[in-house]
Amino acid sequence: MKTIMVCIKQRLAGNSSCAGRGSVALANALEAQIASQALPLRVHRFPCLGLCELGPNMKVVGGDMFHHVAEADLPAIIAAAMDENVA
Ligand code: FES
Numbered sequence: 001m002k003t004i005m006v007c008i009k010q011r012l013a014g015n016s017s018c019a020g021r022g023s024v025a026l027a028n029a030l031e032a033q034i035a036s037q038a039l040p041l042r043v044h045r046f047p048c049l050g051l052c053e054l055g056p057n058m059k060v061v062g063g064d065m066f067h068h069v070a071e072a073d074l075p076a077i078i079a080a081a082m083d084e085n086v087a
Pocket residue numbers: 007008009010016017018019047048049050051052053055057
């Protein structure tokens with residue numbers, strides 16, 4: 001099954017983490033959209049994708065990485081994950 005990784009790292013200081021910018025809510029919304037469409041995708045909540053200043057970050061395994069993700073971006077990320085060329 002194809003996987004979308006969502007960084008849910010929360011840092012104590014400042015706002016330099018994906019969770020500090022709302023990634024947990026984004027992960028929940030992503031899972032809800034996938035479930036509502038019964039898509040063969042899974043969400044993997046990951047501790048850090050290494051580009052913290054660009055978060056919230058998501059990565060389609062075998063495909064693209066997405067930065068500064070907002071809820072409006074989720075359909076495009078799902079479409080990218082469903083691309084036949086993504087492993
Ligand atoms: S905190 Fe999300 S990429 Fe590091």
